[in-house]
Amino acid sequence: MDAVWILPVLLVLPLLLWTSSTFVFYFKKCFYVAYMMLLAVIAIPICILKSGGRDIENMRVIRFMVRHVKYFLGLRFQVSGWEHLQTDGPYVIISNHQSSLDVLGMMEVLPDRCSTIAKKELLWAGTVGMICWLGGIVFINRKKTSDAKNVMSDAAKTMLADKIRLWVFPEGTRNQNGGLLPFKKGAFHLAIQAQGLTADDVTLLSEQSFGIMRSAFLEISGQSVQSNGPSTH
Ligand SMILES: CCCCCCCCCCCCCCCCC(=O)SCCNC(=O)CCNC(=O)[C@H](O)C(C)(C)COP(=O)(O)OP(=O)(O)OC[C@H]1O[C@@H](n2cnc3c(N)ncnc32)[C@H](O)[C@@H]1OP(=O)(O)O
Numbered sequence: 055m056d057a058v059w060i061l062p063v064l065l066v067l068p069l070l071l072w073t074s075s076t077f078v079f080y081f082k083k084c085f086y087v088a089y090m091m092l093l094a095v096i097a098i099p100i101c102i103l104k105s106g107g108r109d110i111e112n113m114r115v116i117r118f119m120v121r122h123v124k125y126f127l128g129l130r131f132q133v134s135g136w137e138h139l140q141t142d143g144p145y146v147i148i149s150n151h152q153s154s155l156d157v158l159g160m161m162e163v164l165p166d167r168c169s170t171i172a173k174k175e176l177l178w179a180g181t182v183g184m185i186c187w188l189g190g191i192v193f194i195n196r197k198k199t200s201d202a203k204n205v206m207s208d209a210a211k212t213m214l215a216d217k218i219r220l221w222v223f224p225e226g227t228r229n230q231n232g233g234l235l236p237f238k239k240g241a242f243h244l245a246i247q248a249q250g251l252t253a254d255d256v257t258l259l260s261e262q263s264f265g266i267m268r269s270a271f272l273e274i275s276g277q278s279v280q281s282n283g284p285s286t287h
């Protein structure tokens with residue numbers, strides 16, 4: 055009886071994929087989440103066997119396993135300036151944040167010994183949450199600012215002691231409104247500690263970084279003319 059339903063699905067699915075770009079978009083989105091969950095199932099035992107638990111070195115495994123996902127989604131990346139990340143010691147990377155697909159771009163350029171700051175809710179995202187924990191991702195509670203600051207202060211100490219790099223999304227949330235949200239300060243408090251600056255430097259550093267990222271963002275957006283489905287994802 056069940057098999058009767060399979061035939062229409064098998065017929066309708068290719069038809070929708072062929073005719074509806076909106077369907078293609080949502081199909082890809084579901085595929086992305088399911089496939090990342092599956093990849094994490096494979097990566098979890100590898101990371102545990104390799105590093106014995108939570109360890110920033112696990113980000114190498116995650117990076118390696120995620121890099122091919124772009125091909126399934128029809129995405130390609132153009133990287134420039136990668137050589138600037140090839141320096142010794144700790145540093146902070148900041149980037150804008152539009153969608154969960156940003157993880158794919160991140161994995162194209164992620165340096166060794168680099169993890170990220172993420173909202174704590176991600177920890178509960180099934181196998182993806184577990185692999186994030188194994189990769190040394192630092193989870194913060196955005197609703198409790200003082201807790202988040204304490205966690206980031208501890209992260210700054212670890213960053214200096216263990217020479218790790220941290221990737222922060224200074225907008226603090228995803229944003230697809232065609233610009234940048236005002237930056238939160240956490241990334242810059244991390245950066246001053248890595249560079250021997252003081253709290254007085256945070257505002258200037260934040261403002262300069264915002265200006266540079268905004269002009270780069272607008273320049274790149276101006277070149278981007280292709281659309282592959284609804285604008286919100
Ligand atoms: C193999 C299969 C794999 C499958 C899966 C693979 C996954 C791979 C991993 C990839 C994971 C990617 C995950 C991405 C997730 C991205 C996110 O979750 S984004 C959301 C979370 N991130 C952030 O929010 C980071 C940015 N937030 C901040 O920096 C904030 O500052 C804050 C710490 C949360 C506090 O926020 P808030 O109080 O609202 O705002 P501010 O304006 O910044 O600060 C107010 C005040 O406090 C001072 N201050 C801020 N931070 C600090 C600090 N760290 N230390 C000291 N003081 C601080 C700040 O200066 C302000 O004071 P002032 O007097 O006005 O200056």
Ligand SMILES: CCCCCCCC/C=C\CCCCCCCC(=O)OC[C@@H](O)COP(=O)(O)O
Pocket residue numbers: 086087088090091151153154155157173176178179180182226227228229
């Ligand atoms: C138990 C099942 C739970 C299912 C949850 C699905 C979680 C997504 C799973 C796979 C997606 C691939 C990994 C992408 C990780 C990126 C996470 C992300 O981009 O989080 C958004 C966060 O930066 C900001 O969040 P808000 O915009 O503030 O909100």
